[in-house]
Amino acid sequence: MIIEWLKTQWHFSAVLTAVVAGVILGLVAYASLFERKIAAWCQDRHGPNRVGFFGLFGWRLWGLGQPIADGLKFFVKEDIVPAKVDKPLYVAAPAICLIVATMGFAVIPWGGVVDLDGDGQWDVRCQVASLDIGLLYLLGLGAMGVYGVVLGGWASNNKYSLYGALRGTAQLLSYEIPIGLAILVAVLMAGSVRLEEIILAQVGEGNCWYAVKHPIAFLLLWAAMFAETNRMPFDLPEAEQELVSGYLTEYSSMKFSMFFMAEYTHMIVGTAFLAVLFLGGWHLPFIPWLQPESTSIFAMLCKMAVMIGKVVFFMWLYMLVRWTLPRFRFDQLMRLAWQKMVPAGIGLAGVAAIVVYIRGSEMSLWREVALCWAGNVAVVVVAVLVSLLARQRGDRVTGRQGNLPAVPAAGSGA
Amino acid sequence: MKDEDVLNVDDLQPPLNTAERFYLPILYEGMVTTVRHMFGMWGAGKRVTVQYPEQKRSLRVENYRGVHRLNKEWYRGEDGTRQERVACVACFMCATACPAHCIHIVADESPWDDREKYPVRFDIDELRCIYCGMCEEACPVDAIELTAEFDLVGLSREEMIFDKEKLLEMYDRTKDIKPRKDPKITGYPTTADRLATAPAADAQAPEE
Amino acid sequence: MSPTVAYLLYALFALGGAGVYLALPRSQARPTHVAGLLLGAGAIVGGLMLLGTYVIAPSSTESSTNFFFYLFSAIALFAAARVVTHPKPVYSAVYFVAVAVAVAALVLLQGAEFLAIALIIVYAGAILVTYAFVIMLAQQTGVSVYDTRAREPFAAVVLGFAAMAAIAGRIADPNALPATALAPATASLVAGAGEAPVTPDAGAEAQAGNTISVGWSLMTKYVVVLELAGVLLLVGLVGAIALVKKKVPRDVGVDPEAPLGQIGKEVEPF
Known part of the structure; x- marks a missing residue:
């Protein structure tokens, strides 16, 4: 009976929305614990390990109760709205951030298609909304996500916040271009902007993940994703040391928490996006339940687990990088985007277009992979040559800004 | 401002080489280190945290300056048995030396023959105290000492004013960990001894 | 469309114009602000109803589409009025974003997904962020004089609303466009699929969606x-x-x- 009811995509989507929202919000809460744990392990500490569940069983459970305690704390803390903020925008900004970040889950294909009643025909997609423009929808959300940062920073009426907002705007706008170019590689190869079709183009006989075909494009998207989610080497809008948390400075209590949740949600969407575009989404090779042909409910659950596993793996990498790399300076950030990533992205998109043109409809997988690799290697070789040439010319990349006034040495007196 | 005073920090850094300009090799190197520490591989990643209430860091008991205690000493009672009494002779040296003025003593005539006074009340405001150890240094009979107890908590300010009984109880709690200081018995160097053995280090003041 | 309806349409535009004129920011404080807003709101509602009755409703089968059409139209019109009447530039930019999003939703209702999302990415995502960026850089505190005062409000309102009335009258006139093709023509026009199929497989076109249709018509026609x-x-x-x-x-x-x-x-x- 319930199976019959679920066979309508609309009903299934509603249930999936509830499930995904619950799971994801839990994942977001636990992402903060995960992050703190990994931060601790990277620094030879233990991390939060005290909070259990109300002393349940007398165990501490490795601090697994910590996110609940944190959430409770955020709810009951005083919510300070500073006197001179622009109140409507100040209140709206965290909401915009969180809503836009959460909307991304609507199009992510979690588990392919499902055959609910076992008659050999698939009934529903394990995806909240199968949009014709899934990829562009995610890009559009990325574009809208800037507003939370911008408005929050401006409305706070604080110079640090404004600096954070300005940096955030420039950074997100700049890094959307390499992201778009890297996405273009996957779109060209798959010939579709539908996320589930991009997955299907990577799996099955005679296909392979685009991360194998286009490793450089994969790295490019991965790196640009860091900037898009304001993560560590690119966390200039927040920059605790310089900007005392940037656009978050004036926020407290649940509003701060909403920005925080938005950041983690953004990370989850971003990694899911990466997994779909370049790592075959829910697919793993050689495992029968993870192929597009298997559509049972069990297979769906396996696929969802694999998808979430990929997301968690990339979240882990995000966190490792955070404790590995120092922050970029702003001019280095811009130079990286416009002088390195954008040309590389254009080159890779060109390579993908050429591959698509040459391969036509019949070409064996090996030859296609070899062709893609040749193109990727060519892009890298050109980049190395350009870099060597710049070195020959004596360009210095330490980031001396030639037109800035000199900095007085300490104690000399101006 | 003169040009000679200008120092551009950027020019002190060496320029990046070709591999460094691509960031990825550097990223890989760094990630290897991070992962090593995270999983505790290849000699890295020994956890340094002390799990505080269960584990406690071993302190140098001799010179750690924690909560005060008021020492007790043995004496022969009128019936010839060994009895305990407070070692303090209520000379007010500690209260005088205290920079935070947190020691308050009320003295009275001693019931014992070998001393004139003894403290009826001996209060130390542990919230005012700065744990400098001057009282310890000033005491002529080594009656007041700082123990290695550092987890000092209370629910009210009144509770944190330690009176004579509490300070004596502190001695009972810590006497096994830290024996009563007596230069003749324990062999701890006195201030005078330390000054005598280390003259050069103090004399060498940093330039400017 | 009868002449009465046409005149009603023009009258509503005149009303809307008067409302916007009154609501435009001026230097002196005045009580006409509320009146202007009221007039503007009345004009918006009336215009919507006219449009709904004579243009959209006959071709629309689903009532939910109708409802969302009115909803997003109202949001778009209100936000558009606030873009020009709000004294704070940052709010104008934010209302502009609202206009872009609401219009994208309207386009989406017509089945042109690609155009809708392109509108959001290009307008809301790039152009208006840059606006906000510039506004924030240029003016960090307070409201300057030139932002609180409309320049040539009368001429601007008359010109703008006359142009809008002309366009609306033209659209609403059944003689100008074939009545049967009104809404579908709009949809296929924006989707770029209104012409003879240029896709290689015409049968697959419906399933392929309008991203591919837009691509084909952009790269061929x-x-x-x-x-x-x-x-x-x-x-x-x-x-x-x-x-x-x-x-x-x-x-x-x-x-x-x-x-x-x-x-x-x-x-x-x-």
Whole structure:
């Protein structure tokens, strides 16, 4: 009976929305614990390990109760709205951030298609909304996500916040271009902007993940994703040391928490996006339940687990990088985007277009992979040559800004 | 401002080489280190945290300056048995030396023959105290000492004013960990001894 | 459409124009603000109902589509009025974003998904963020005089609303366009699929969705326009670079071997 009811995509989507929202919000809460744990392990500490569940069983459970305690704390803390903020925008900004970040889950294909009643025909997609423009929808959300940062920073009426907002705007706008170019590689190869079709183009006989075909494009998207989610080497809008948390400075209590949740949600969407575009989404090779042909409910659950596993793996990498790399300076950030990533992205998109043109409809997988690799290697070789040439010319990349006034040495007196 | 005073920090850094300009090799190197520490591989990643209430860091008991205690000493009672009494002779040296003025003593005539006074009340405001150890240094009979107890908590300010009984109880709690200081018995160097053995280090003041 | 309806339409536009005129920011404080808003709101509602009755409703089968049409139209019109009447530039930019999103939703209701999302990415995502960026940089505190006062409000309102009335009258006139093709024509026009199928497989077109249709029509029928637009953008880019490019000496006079005190000696200030 319930199976019959679920066979309508609309009903299934509603249930999936509830499930995904619950799971994801839990994942977001636990992402903060995960992050703190990994931060601790990277620094030879233990991390939060005290909070259990109300002393349940007398165990501490490795601090697994910590996110609940944190959430409770955020709810009951005083919510300070500073006197001179622009109140409507100040209140709206965290909401915009969180809503836009959460909307991304609507199009992510979690588990392919499902055959609910076992008659050999698939009934529903394990995806909240199968949009014709899934990829562009995610890009559009990325574009809208800037507003939370911008408005929050401006409305706070604080110079640090404004600096954070300005940096955030420039950074997100700049890094959307390499992201778009890297996405273009996957779109060209798959010939579709539908996320589930991009997955299907990577799996099955005679296909392979685009991360194998286009490793450089994969790295490019991965790196640009860091900037898009304001993560560590690119966390200039927040920059605790310089900007005392940037656009978050004036926020407290649940509003701060909403920005925080938005950041983690953004990370989850971003990694899911990466997994779909370049790592075959829910697919793993050689495992029968993870192929597009298997559509049972069990297979769906396996696929969802694999998808979430990929997301968690990339979240882990995000966190490792955070404790590995120092922050970029702003001019280095811009130079990286416009002088390195954008040309590389254009080159890779060109390579993908050429591959698509040459391969036509019949070409064996090996030859296609070899062709893609040749193109990727060519892009890298050109980049190395350009870099060597710049070195020959004596360009210095330490980031001396030639037109800035000199900095007085300490104690000399101006 | 003169040009000679200008120092551009950027020019002190060496320029990046070709591999460094691509960031990825550097990223890989760094990630290897991070992962090593995270999983505790290849000699890295020994956890340094002390799990505080269960584990406690071993302190140098001799010179750690924690909560005060008021020492007790043995004496022969009128019936010839060994009895305990407070070692303090209520000379007010500690209260005088205290920079935070947190020691308050009320003295009275001693019931014992070998001393004139003894403290009826001996209060130390542990919230005012700065744990400098001057009282310890000033005491002529080594009656007041700082123990290695550092987890000092209370629910009210009144509770944190330690009176004579509490300070004596502190001695009972810590006497096994830290024996009563007596230069003749324990062999701890006195201030005078330390000054005598280390003259050069103090004399060498940093330039400017 | 009967002449009565046409005159009603024009009258509503006149009303809306008067409302916007009254609501436009002026230097002196005045009680007409509320009146202006009321008038504007009345005009918006009336215009919507007219449009709904004579243009959209006959072709629309689903009532939910109708409802969302009214909802997003109202949001778009209100936000558009606030873009020009709000005294704070940042709020104008935010309302502009609301207009872009609401219009994207309207386009989406017509089945043109690609156009809708392109509108959001291009307008809300790039252009208006840049606006917000500039506004924030230019004016951090307070509201300046030139933002609180409309320039030539009368002429602007008359011109704008006359143009809008002309366009609306033309659209609502059944003689101007075939009545049967009104809404579908709009949909296929924006989707670029209204022409004879240029896709290789016409049967697959419905399933392929309008992203592919837009791509095909852009690369076949409108390829010259597309290329011209590309060239135009390139020219704009080159022009922008030429405008901002100053000849900046690169590490002037810095000799790596020189003693530290000499470094930066010849660097010019801004």
